[in-house]
Amino acid sequence: xxxxxxxxxxxxxxxxxxxxxxxxxxxxxxxxxxxxxxxxxxxxxxxxxxxxxxxxxxxxxxxxxxxxxxxxxxxxxxxxxxxxxxxxxxxxxxxxxxxxxxxxxxxxxxxxxxxxxxxxxxxxxxxxxxxxxxxxxxxxxxxxxxxxxxxxxxxxxxxxxxxxxxxxxxxxxxxxxxxxxxxxxxxxxxxxxxxxxxxxxxxxxxxxxxxxxxxxxxxxxxxxxxxxxxxxxxxxxxxxxxxxxxxxxxxxxxxxxxxxxxxxxxxxxxxxxxxxxxxxxxxxxxxxxxxxxxxxxxxxxxxxxxxxxxxxxxxxxxxxxxxxxxxxxxxxxxxxxxxxx
Amino acid sequence: xxxxxxxxxxxxxxxxxxxxxxxxxxxxxxxxxxxxxxxxxxxxxxxxxxxxxxxxxxxxxxxxxxxxxxxxxxxxxxxxxxxxxxxxxxxxxxxxxxxxxxxxxxxxxxxxxxxxxxxxxxxxxxxxxxxxxxxxxxxxxxxxxxxxxxxxxxxxxxxxxxxxxxxxxxxxxxxxxxxxxxxxxxxxxxxxxxxxxxxxxxxxxxxxxxxxxxxxxxxxxxxxxxxxxxxxxxxxxxxxxxxxxxxxxxxxxxxxxxxxxxxxxxxxxxxxxxxxxxxxxxxxxxxxxxxxxxxxxxxxxxxxxxxxxxxxxxxxxxxxxxxxxxxxxxxxxxxxxxxxx
Numbered sequence: 306x307x308x309x310x311x312x313x314x315x316x317x318x319x320x321x322x323x324x325x326x327x328x329x330x331x332x333x334x335x336x337x338x339x340x341x342x343x344x345x346x347x348x349x350x351x352x353x354x355x356x357x358x359x360x361x362x363x364x365x366x367x368x369x370x371x372x373x374x375x376x377x378x379x380x381x382x383x384x385x386x387x388x389x390x391x392x393x394x395x396x397x398x399x400x401x402x403x404x405x406x407x408x409x410x411x412x413x414x415x416x417x418x419x420x421x422x423x424x425x426x427x428x429x430x431x432x433x434x435x436x437x438x439x440x441x442x443x444x445x446x447x448x449x450x451x452x453x454x455x456x457x458x459x460x461x462x463x464x465x466x467x468x469x470x471x472x473x474x475x476x477x478x479x480x481x482x483x484x485x486x487x488x489x490x491x492x493x494x495x496x497x498x499x500x501x502x503x504x505x506x507x508x509x510x511x512x513x514x515x516x517x518x519x520x521x522x523x524x525x526x527x528x529x530x531x532x533x534x535x536x537x538x539x540x541x542x543x544x545x546x547x548x549x550x551x552x553x554x555x556x557x558x559x560x561x562x563x564x565x566x567x568x569x570x571x572x573x574x575x576x577x578x579x580x581x582x583x584x585x586x587x588x589x590x591x592x593x594x595x596x597x598x599x600x601x602x603x604x605x606x607x608x609x610x611x612x613x614x615x616x617x618x619x620x621x622x623x624x625x626x627x628x629x630x631x632x633x634x635x636x637x638x639x640x641x642x643x644x645x646x
Numbered sequence: 647x648x649x650x651x652x653x654x655x656x657x658x659x660x661x662x663x664x665x666x667x668x669x670x671x672x673x674x675x676x677x678x679x680x681x682x683x684x685x686x687x688x689x690x691x692x693x694x695x696x697x698x699x700x701x702x703x704x705x706x707x708x709x710x711x712x713x714x715x716x717x718x719x720x721x722x723x724x725x726x727x728x729x730x731x732x733x734x735x736x737x738x739x740x741x742x743x744x745x746x747x748x749x750x751x752x753x754x755x756x757x758x759x760x761x762x763x764x765x766x767x768x769x770x771x772x773x774x775x776x777x778x779x780x781x782x783x784x785x786x787x788x789x790x791x792x793x794x795x796x797x798x799x800x801x802x803x804x805x806x807x808x809x810x811x812x813x814x815x816x817x818x819x820x821x822x823x824x825x826x827x828x829x830x831x832x833x834x835x836x837x838x839x840x841x842x843x844x845x846x847x848x849x850x851x852x853x854x855x856x857x858x859x860x861x862x863x864x865x866x867x868x869x870x871x872x873x874x875x876x877x878x879x880x881x882x883x884x885x886x887x888x889x890x891x892x893x894x895x896x897x898x899x900x901x902x903x904x905x906x907x908x909x910x911x912x913x914x915x916x917x918x919x920x921x922x923x924x925x926x927x928x929x930x931x932x933x934x935x936x937x938x939x940x941x942x943x944x945x946x947x948x949x950x951x952x953x954x955x956x957x958x959x960x961x962x963x964x965x966x967x968x969x970x971x972x973x974x975x976x977x978x979x980x981x982x983x984x985x986x987x
Contacts, residue, residue, distance in 0.1 A: 313681070322680040331875075332673050338847040338879070339663040340654070341840075368709060372868050397869075404866050499682075506679040506874030525745050527713050528738075532873045533847030538679070 311604035312628035314621050316505075317443065317473075317581050320628065321552045323503040323538060324545035331507075331538040342533035349540045353511060356543060359487040362516040366539075368530050370472055370495045370510040375401045376522050377493065377512070378435070381466060382407040387431035391419040393444070393612030395470060398437050407434075414615060417575060417583075418447045421457045429462040436461070439470040441477050444610040444620045446577035451483035458491055466518075467492045472510075475501035475549065476556055477578035490515045500580060501549060501556075502542040507535035556580045559623035566633045570640055575618070583610070583618040586643075590616035595646055599639025605631050652945035653969035655962050657846075658784065658814075658922045661969065662893045664844040664879060665886035672848075672879040683874035690881045694852060697884060700828040703857040707880075709871050711813055711836045711851040716742045717863050718834065718853070719776070722807060723748040728772035732760040734785070734953030736811065739778050748775075755956060758916060758924075759788045762798045770803040777802070780811040782818050785951040785961045787918035792824035802832050807859075810835045813851075814920035816842035816890065817897055822919060831856045841921060842890060842897075843883040848876035897921045900964035907974045911981055916959070924951070924959040927984075931957035936987055940980025946972050 346366035354361045367373040384406035392411035419442050428436045441448040493514035499505035563582040567574040575583040586593040609619045687707035695702045708714040725747035733752035760783050769777045782789040834855035840846035904923040908915040916924045927934040950960045
């Protein structure tokens with residue numbers, strides 16, 4: 306619309322930003338930006354290994370989860386191979402699968418949750434190479450217990466890998482991260498510095514998994530693909546777990562505030578384990594879209610699920626108090642407008 | 647070796663760094679690093695279009711030339727397809743070709759130049775999909791006239807694309823850039839902010855070519871792969887052509903100094919159109935390797951070509967005066983050592 310949004314609460318970015326220590330290190334590192342980054346991401350992987358209690362060989366750093374998903378699909382999916390995901394789950398995964406000629410099988414959500422047992426059953430039925438499952442989910446912010454995910458894995462068919470996308474895991478309740486043995490060959494986990502660590506613009510994600518799978522990325526990845534400043538910023542952000550704690554508190558407060566705003570407008574919202582909240586607009590997708598349009602028109606950038614019945618909701622990222630004041634001001638008008646249109 | 651090199655003149659990085667205006671803009675942009683970069687690289691492509699006198703649709707920005715070469719190979723090369731390059735030319739191109747199942751045909755250099763007519767003849771003979779040609783060349787820093795490149799294209803077989811890697815073009819004499827019509831479907835040109843613009847650590851490259859080919863990258867690329875700060879830094883670096891002029895002067899002086907150092911040691915060096923110089927060590931590859939090892943041992947990081955007879959040379963990047971003083975101090979010792987070993 307030619308002007309910045311009053312509230313940018315649509316892309317699940319983390320407005321609370323990265324640790325000041327990360328910002329400081331990145332600023333200081335700019336003078337060395339004429340040098341290539343280190344191709345093995347050695348220091349960051351060493352720190353992540355310490356953080357997760359595994360070896361650097363269990364960690365692959367890449368250009369965001371998007372980049373890593375592309376590499377993973379390339380490694381495992383050939384023309385015509387079956388791949389299973391949920392209808393309405395992360396579209397970039399589907400993009401990569403389609404791009405490498407895989408055949409997607411999409412299952413509906415169950416009660417606004419990605420339905421892992423059904424996904425695994427479908428994987429068995431189709432001989433899938435790959436199953437995608439996000440925990441917490443995007444766009445609904447629902448979650449499964451980590452122990453349940455581990456248990457469900459017993460039904461993973463031979464020759465199939467589970468991609469467990471944990472981009473939002475830091476925001477989730479204790480026990481949501483699945484207690485998976487690092488060398489378990491059935492699962493690869495995706496993590497990111499884009500969400501809780503506030504570094505979306507820096508493009509740093511990492512995969513956690515069994516060393517043979519993780520090291521296979523080295524056969525195909527862009528070895529000098531990582532930004533030097535981003536490597537440094539991610540390392541410092543990881544070290545500052547105290548700031549991460551502050552962020553989680555800020556996000557938690559914002560989630561509560563969004564739920565209150567929904568409630569004040571007679572709407573319910575879904576419990577959230579992520580840095581966004583799905584507000585149930587109470588009618589169909591066309592109505593939610595009208596509400597969304599009304600918000601955007603009023604400078605509040607939000608998004609919405611694109612598959613029914615999840616598309617009865619709008620998805621609001623955890624903004625600053627000022628962002629959420631904008632939401633609180635715009636939502637009644639947007640709702641009224643949607644109801645009369 | 648556990649300590650930083652006294653002179654980092656091995657990776658063809660640009661020690662003179664990016665424009666101070668680019669550094670300033672990048673530093674200021676860090677506060678917004680919590681936001682994703684813009685997925686279309688709109689502003690940078692618009693500025694590049696203006697700079698090159700073409701449309702934004704003729705420009706694809708990506709994660710360095712390495713990233714773009716990967717996308718290009720994926721777009722054009724299928725299992726078993728022939729691809730032609732020079733033996734000893736850019737290995738990352740070969741890596742991508744092998745990674746997508748292409749069959750590489752490598753031709754020797756001719757008089758230390760990549761031999762474009764021979765490459766095109768080989769392409770005809772093998773039915774190649776892709777021919778790689780760098781101008782200026784790396785690792786020899788030799789070059790062809792742009793008009794000759796254009797003329798040679800007449801022999802490009804139908805169904806074959808020339809990848810013209812112009813990573814070092816800004817350092818080359820007037821007339822080295824081939825005068826190719828932007829919509830010429832026979833060529834895609836690769837450019838970068840890693841060399842003359844001093845932003846290697848930021849990972850920004852771009853491809854120039856006919857709109858249908860350039861837009862095809864959108865079907866497969868990592869749409870949110872670009873670092874937000876890098877997008878901003880590249881844009882500001884491009885705008886500061888005055889600083890680029892200073893860099894070219896600095897690089898030219900360094901090239902001359904490296905040639906002098908070689909000469910003072912009784913060695914010849916090749917004329918260079920890039921930001922590095924190939925010093926002919928005057929014997930075989932084993933001898934040049936001994937010289938290189940001697941330099942590295944003395945804290946001077948250099949590299950060398952890995953195919954005979956080019957591997958009679960060592961490759962020295964244009965460093966600061968202090969870097970080149972280190973080279974001048976270390977080279978006589980390294981040579982003496984190599985001669986007695």
